[in-house]
Amino acid sequence: MYLFDLGHLPGQQSMLIFHALARMDVEALVVVSPGMPLVSVGYFQDAQAEVDLEYCHEASLPVMRREIGGGATYLDGHQIFYQVILKRDNPRLPGKISEIYQRFSQPAVETYGDFGIETHFRPVNDIVTADGRKIAGEGGADIGPCMVFVGGILMDFDYRAMSKVLRVPDEKFRDKVFKSMEENLTTMRRELGQAPPRYDVKSILIEKFQDLLGPLEPAHINREIVKKMGQLERQFTSPEFLYKKTPKVVQGVKIREGVELLYGLHKAPGGLIRTVQEVENEQIQDLGISGDFTFYPKLELGHLEVELKGSARRPKDIRPRIEGFYQRRQVQSPGVETEDLMKALEVFEE
Amino acid sequence: MAKVGKYDLPDDLHHHKGHMWARLEGDILVVGLNDFAQQLAGEVSFVELPMEGDEVKQDEVVGTIETGKWVQKVCAPVAGAITEVNTELEDEATLINTDPYGDGWIFKMTISDKSEIGQLMQGEAAVEWLKKEIAEHEPK
Numbered sequence A: 001m002y003l004f005d006l007g008h009l010p011g012q013q014s015m016l017i018f019h020a021l022a023r024m025d026v027e028a029l030v031v032v033s034p035g036m037p038l039v040s041v042g043y044f045q046d047a048q049a050e051v052d053l054e055y056c057h058e059a060s061l062p063v064m065r066r067e068i069g070g071g072a073t074y075l076d077g078h079q080i081f082y083q084v085i086l087k088r089d090n091p092r093l094p095g096k097i098s099e100i101y102q103r104f105s106q107p108a109v110e111t112y113g114d115f116g117i118e119t120h121f122r123p124v125n126d127i128v129t130a131d132g133r134k135i136a137g138e139g140g141a142d143i144g145p146c147m148v149f150v151g152g153i154l155m156d157f158d159y160r161a162m163s164k165v166l167r168v169p170d171e172k173f174r175d176k177v178f179k180s181m182e183e184n185l186t187t188m189r190r191e192l193g194q195a196p197p198r199y200d201v202k203s204i205l206i207e208k209f210q211d212l213l214g215p216l217e218p219a220h221i222n223r224e225i226v227k228k229m230g231q232l233e234r235q236f237t238s239p240e241f242l243y244k245k246t247p248k249v250v251q252g253v254k255i256r257e258g259v260e261l262l263y264g265l266h267k268a269p270g271g272l273i274r275t276v277q278e279v280e281n282e283q284i285q286d287l288g289i290s291g292d293f294t295f296y297p298k299l300e301l302g303h304l305e306v307e308l309k310g311s312a313r314r315p316k317d318i319r320p321r322i323e324g325f326y327q328r329r330q331v332q333s334p335g336v337e338t339e340d341l342m343k344a345l346e347v348f349e350e
Numbered sequence B: 001m002a003k004v005g006k007y008d009l010p011d012d013l014h015h016h017k018g019h020m021w022a023r024l025e026g027d028i029l030v031v032g033l034n035d036f037a038q039q040l041a042g043e044v045s046f047v048e049l050p051m052e053g054d055e056v057k058q059d060e061v062v063g064t065i066e067t068g069k070w071v072q073k074v075c076a077p078v079a080g081a082i083t084e085v086n087t088e089l090e091d092e093a094t095l096i097n098t099d100p101y102g103d104g105w106i107f108k109m110t111i112s113d114k115s116e117i118g119q120l121m122q123g124e125a126a127v128e129w130l131k132k133e134i135a136e137h138e139p140k
Helices: A013-023 A053-058 A095-114 A159-165 A170-183 A189-192 A198-213 A224-236 A300-310 A316-327 A338-344 B035-042 B123-137
Strands: A002-009 A028-034 A038-041 A063-065 A073-075 A079-087 A119-122 A126-129 A135-145 A146-154 A252-256 A257-269 A271-280 A282-293 B001-002 B007-009 B015-016 B020-025 B029-033 B047-050 B061-067 B072-075 B080-085 B107-109
Touching: A002 A013, A002 A198, A013 A079, A013 A135, A013 A146, A013 A224, A053 A159, A073 A159, A073 B061, A079 A095, A079 A198, A095 A126, A095 A135, A095 A146, A095 A198, A119 A316, A119 B020, A135 A252, A146 A198, A159 A170, A170 A252, A170 A271, A170 A282, A224 B035, A257 A338, A282 A300, A282 A338, A300 A316, A316 A338, B001 B123, B007 B035, B007 B123, B015 B123, B029 B035, B035 B123
Parallel strands: A002 A028, A038 A063, A135 B072
Antiparallel strands: A028 A079, A038 A073, A079 A146, A119 A126, A126 A135, A135 A146, A252 A257, A257 A271, A271 A282, B001 B007, B015 B020, B020 B029, B029 B107, B047 B061, B061 B072, B080 B107
């Protein structure tokens, strides 16, 4: 099995490399960082619906769809990717996807541990610190004759840049994404006060992977691999592939496992209702309601938001809270009924 | 219905090594993912279906499923043309988990070369093959 210790690779090559090696049936560990920032879109995402492509174009940020699931991500040189490519029948590869994640997360968990950051694997595919903040996200795919597992050590993270590349309904929501990411996502720099040298981190990471995978033979990108990456780059950046429509419906932004920001829009007879919710394990943690409908007295809208905080996102929990609120507070909202508010909150009957 | 370990393996189906099952209904083959594969994959969140009318080769990747950020391939058990896809899966992908041999079917296809059906496994051969797959891939 080979080790491709590649430092920083230009353009989209830091992602193209594992797609190429898997297709070429090459078992390897790749450790690499992007030389320049880029945006990576999940395989099942609709790039036009999820990413602000105009902003990316203006900011000269390339956008590529990867053959790995998950959401849109901002990638830059402060992240060290680990990419494991194994033949499907490799005995080191557990059959169950959940076990692949658990087993192959261990080197990253131990690497963080060697730098004094206590972390653990949290299903389905996150590595989190002792206080529950995500410090690495992982994914995988069957590509060609191989299985590919990928993840990234976060030396540092540009939260602002990440919030800018996402397509969101308004700037208020973008700010919410930024703040929620700051709360739920951490990095080595934040945990330690400063990021350790890249060389030290990747050396330990490789050592930990060798404990798991066995001896790794150093290798370099040859002409054949370059050719394959070139072919894939043309395919992955083609409009047909990048902008293909997918079944995934955009409802918000997943911050980490169990935490997401949802936005809702509903045109009620009384006007347009917008909602932004921070949801943790299907419970509303924070909520903003706005729009052009009449709500009298106007200040009561803030009280309705408070009333719904802490509620489970189920009709049987939400409906009595809204109805009780209307009865107690004597609020009037012509053309906006309980059902309209529920639709704006994206809470539907089973 | 045969049971191999904790996995269902219906006797009347043809089985492909890519963990696809195939049921012959007249001249049409109904295809889905087997119980073993869906249990190992976990909860299916998205399905990318083939296009109706697509001409496909045996073993060709015709679609994908996503489970927990993992993207897996769906392949054709024989050569032919896709005649129908299960659009219910676009709204309820977990049908593959809850009813892999029923409502969780993925696509229907014609068969170009009927001899390819004979290459698929059935009955005892399928049971023996799945036992080997379990020994190799099931979590210890």
